[in-house]
Amino acid sequence: MKSKSSSNVGQLYLKTYNLTQVLGWSYIFYKFLTNDFHSSSNADLWNSVKWPVIIFQHAAALEVIHAALGLVKSGVLITFVQVLSRVAVVSGVILATPEKYASSSIGIPLAISAWSITEIIRYFFYFMSLNGSVPYFLTWLRYTLFIALYPIGVTGELLCTYQAVRYASEHPDALSYRLPNSWNFIFSYYFILVFQMLLYIPFFPQLYMHMFAQRRKILGSDTSKKSR
Numbered sequence: 001m002k003s004k005s006s007s008n009v010g011q012l013y014l015k016t017y018n019l020t021q022v023l024g025w026s027y028i029f030y031k032f033l034t035n036d037f038h039s040s041s042n043a044d045l046w047n048s049v050k051w052p053v054i055i056f057q058h059a060a061a062l063e064v065i066h067a068a069l070g071l072v073k074s075g076v077l078i079t080f081v082q083v084l085s086r087v088a089v090v091s092g093v094i095l096a097t098p099e100k101y102a103s104s105s106i107g108i109p110l111a112i113s114a115w116s117i118t119e120i121i122r123y124f125f126y127f128m129s130l131n132g133s134v135p136y137f138l139t140w141l142r143y144t145l146f147i148a149l150y151p152i153g154v155t156g157e158l159l160c161t162y163q164a165v166r167y168a169s170e171h172p173d174a175l176s177y178r179l180p181n182s183w184n185f186i187f188s189y190y191f192i193l194v195f196q197m198l199l200y201i202p203f204f205p206q207l208y209m210h211m212f213a214q215r216r217k218i219l220g221s222d223t224s225k226k227s228r
């Protein structure tokens with residue numbers, strides 16, 4: 001059984017984590033809003049937010065640990081899948097390909113805008129939940145804006161991944177390990193990317209419909225008492 005002091009420490013840690021994520025994604029969204037879309041390229045936008053996105057997107061890996069330790073009620077597997085999908089796009093797609101491919105894709109502004117708004121609202125919702133009072137407008141935003149933001153974000157991710165697939169098809173030896181070799185092992189970056197895109201077919205509709213179910217459940221209840 002957890003002691004009161006350890007519980008308080010856990011609560012303080014989660015509040016700090018969620019508030020830090022709010023501030024981080026707010027900064028990313030600010031950089032997005034102040035980007036000169038008329039004279040700069042999508043690659044310029046990515047370069048201006050690259051390090052904040054890397055830091056705060058990868059920091060979400062801590063949420064798998066939170067779930068595993070019981071700090072939050074989220075399932076470990078679903079949390080792992082959600083975090084891995086974003087990290088895979090950032091590290092395995094955008095950072096892994098030359099600038100003229102994924103980071104120059106029209107998917108960059110779509111993904112950055114959708115990720116930023118979603119995460120600002122989500123983490124602020126969690127922060128306020130930990131403080132015991134969630135304003136109705138915040139709950140409404142959390143369970144309404146996803147209707148547009150999720151498809152926009154997924155579209156951006158897929159467009160970036162498509163550009164990475166194009167790179168892999170033009171450079172078949174890039175980031176791949178082919179036979180023959182001493183390990184008798186083969187790794188194809190191209191097929192990994194194609195497989196990654198195909199995974200959206202079964203998983204995105206499930207997550208999207210789950211959010212609609214949550215919306216019906218939560219918006220009709222006493223939302224000030226809802227938490228994770």
